[in-house]
Amino acid sequence: MGDIFTGKFLLVITGVLLLSSAFSYTFIEKKPQSPTSLTLPTEHLSVVSSTQNTDDRIDLALDHSLNGEYHKSFPVLKELADANVTRAKLYLAVAHYHGHGTEKNKQKAKSLLLELQDKNYEPGIVSTYLNLIAYTEQ
Numbered sequence: 001m002g003d004i005f006t007g008k009f010l011l012v013i014t015g016v017l018l019l020s021s022a023f024s025y026t027f028i029e030k031k032p033q034s035p036t037s038l039t040l041p042t043e044h045l046s047v048v049s050s051t052q053n054t055d056d057r058i059d060l061a062l063d064h065s066l067n068g069e070y071h072k073s074f075p076v077l078k079e080l081a082d083a084n085v086t087r088a089k090l091y092l093a094v095a096h097y098h099g100h101g102t103e104k105n106k107q108k109a110k111s112l113l114l115e116l117q118d119k120n121y122e123p124g125i126v127s128t129y130l131n132l133i134a135y136t137e138q
Contacts, residue, residue: 106136110133
């Protein structure tokens with residue numbers, strides 16, 4: 001009898017949590033992002049074309065990667081990472097790790113990932129790749 005009660009109780013609690021999450025998501029005011037916001041320092045603005053912002057360029061590079069066209073995505077990610085775009089650094093580290101568009105270089109990947117770890121950027125992804133590198137170095 002106790003197991004049935006516990007199961008029903010957990011089911012009710014789960015339902016309440018799901019509903020409260022749905023309501024809070026619906027009623028939270030979402031602020032639109034400014035279309036002119038860039039993460040680049042002003043001395044690197046020439047890197048971004050006038051028709052595409054940084055995120056659009058990264059998204060296009062990721063589309064190329066998904067299609068196996070790493071030779072098209074790697075130069076864009078490298079250019080933006082060199083311009084200190086954090087998101088591009090993450091994808092560049094992944095490209096170095098897997099050898100997508102470049103030779104496999106786990107040391108370059110590790111260097112970029114450690115920099116991202118210091119910034120606490122995407123800690124789950126960063127720590128996963130750092131653990132993979134540490135595991136394969138053994």
